Amino acid sequence: MPQAAPAKPLPAAPTVRSERSPGAKLAIAVLIAVALMVPLLMVYGLLWDRQQQADTARASIGQGWGGQQTIAGPVVVIPYRDTDTTTVNENGKDVTRTVNTIRNLYLSPLSNSADVTIKPERRKKAIYDTVVYESEVVGSARFELPDDIARYGVARDALLLDRAEVRLGISDARGLVDGNRLTVNGTVVPLQPGKGLLSTGNSGTFAFVDWTGAAPMAVTYKIAARGLGDFRLIPRGVDTRWTIKSSWPNPSFGGDFLPKHKITPQGFSATYAIPNLALGQAQVLTGDLSPPSSNPYDGRGASYAVETVAAANDGEVSGGTAKAVAISLVEPVDLYSQVDRSIKYGFLFIGFTFVAFLMFDIIAGARVAAAEYLLTGVALVLFFVLLLAFAEVIGFTPSYLLASAAIIGLLATYSAAVLKSWKRARFLAAMLVGLYALLYVLLNLEAYSLLIGSVLMFVALAGVMYMTRNIDWSGIGKKEPETAS
Known part of the structure; x- marks a missing residue:
């Protein structure tokens, strides 16, 4: 009998790539998003470094122009004779000694009025610029020695009126320019360097006056000084x-x-009216006023202020702490604070983009690999680096438009290849356009940024929950392959 031909083997079933469950895909996306917080924090470090360089550049401008200016006075300083009595123990006996000393009496004006003009100017060093100013204070003051001077613990005949001085405090004398003058009772008196007031670190200028104290003294003055901050x-x-x-x-x-x-839009005007009852200071003080607690002395820190006060006080009893008013010429847009705030929303961009990829993966069947999530996240982080780099050169708004357009174009092209559809890529690009537009609005609406951001996250979470309500997160999302018969 003829042998039967061997049976042909059945064709092998097609190999199927293992499909992760929707829960596993979500876990991978979350892990990669958390890992991307590391480069986002590195961008924070880069921002801090660039801001420090900008501050250094501004400080170097101030070295030649003048630092923060604090102006005080005028104040009449009158030396007076005083005695110090001390008791010491010598050979078991108490011995009382009296030492004659010279102290200073600080007389504030009965009235002091001034017209102040601040002329701003923009100065630049390398790619950094800052706003400096030139101030001009033109004022008049009236001094009168109280009849009851003895109530302040100083006898009138102890006053050395022929050695009196009119002092003007100026915290950074480097900024003084030509045009400063002082007149006493209509007579111009020459200004001398140094011997300012304690409240300005003993920096400033003064003039000798010969005053009898019998009649009031009228003082007019002009201070022209450049400053920064x-x-x-x-x-x-x-x-x-x-x-x-x-x-x-x-x-x-x-x-x-x-x-x-x-x-x-053309500028500002401000009017101050401050009585001594609000100041809490007497007209006559036997010690000068120490600096305001918020006066950092040209940015050199609190320790410098303490050392300066100790050196300037020269052992005198402080008459209290001075009060001050401050005016800042604020930049309309501080690009570093704007970039700093935008980085804080970086996790929103990463989260929304990853959620879109995840929905396309789970619901639409477009497989997205972990490496593709990672590359997309790196591109989103790169936006903030581009924003910072361009903002230092062309300004915040143009750099925001340029950086966002570059990243949106890059991710739209890349997602078209990853998601295998230009329609899906256009949806992702539209979502990014909306996110970047919303972020720009949030950066300009500081008071409502938290409210808008939280509502947006709620809406996004509700949408994701609705779209994934029927998904079996622990099951396999891909259909079983048909086996060949």
Whole structure:
């Protein structure tokens, strides 16, 4: 019998790549998103470094121009004779000794009024620029020696009126320019360097005056000084009135007293009226006023201020702490603070983009690998680096448009290949356009940024929960392959 032909083997079933469950895909996306927080924090470090370089550049501008200016006075300083009595023990006996000393009496004006003009100017070093100013204080003050001077613990005949001085405190004398003058009872008196007031670190200028104290003394003065940062004034007197004007349209008022002010696109004006009852200071003091607690002395820190006060006080008893008003010429857009705030929303961009990829993967069947999640996340983080780099050169808004357009174009092209569909890529690009537009709005609406961001996250979470309500997260999302018969 003829042998039967061997049976042909059945064709092998097609090999199927193992499919992860939807829960596993979600876990991978979450892990990669968390890992991307590391480069996002590195961008924070880069931002901090660039901001430090900008501060260094501004400080170098201030070295030649003048630092933060604090102006105080005028104050009449009158030396007077005093005695110190001390008791010491010598050979078991108490011995009393009296030592004659010379101390200073600080007389504040009965009235002090001034017109202040602040002229802003923009200075640049390398790619960094800052706003500096030139201030001009033109004022008049009236001094009168109280009849009851003995109530302050000083006898009138102990006053050395022929050695009296009119002092003006200026915290950074490097900024003084030509045009400073001082007149006493209509007579111009020459200004001398140094011997300012304790509230300005003993920096400033003064003039000798020969005053009998019998009649009031009228003083007019003009101080012209350049500065950088805050402009501060320290009120001294029974009645202080200042009128301040500037062409800068974005001022910030601070300190111990706030003015009546008017702000327009052409500049601002502010009016201060400060009585000594609000100051809490007597007209006559036997010790000078120490600096305001918020005065950092040209950014050199609190330790410098303490050392300066100790050196300037020269053993005198402090007459209290000075109060001050402050005006800042605020930048309309501080690009570093804007970039800093935008980085804080970086996790939203990563989260929304990964959720979109995850939905396409689980619901639409477009397989997205872990490496593709990672590359997409790196591109989203790169946006903030581009934003910072361009903002230092062309400004925040143009750099925001340029960086967002570059990243949206890159991810749209890449997602078309990953998701195997230009329709899906256009959806992702539209979502990113909406996110970047929303972020720009959030950066400009500081008061409502938290509200809008939280509502957006709620809406996004509700949408994801609705779309995934029927998904078996622990099961296999791919259909079983048909086996060949």
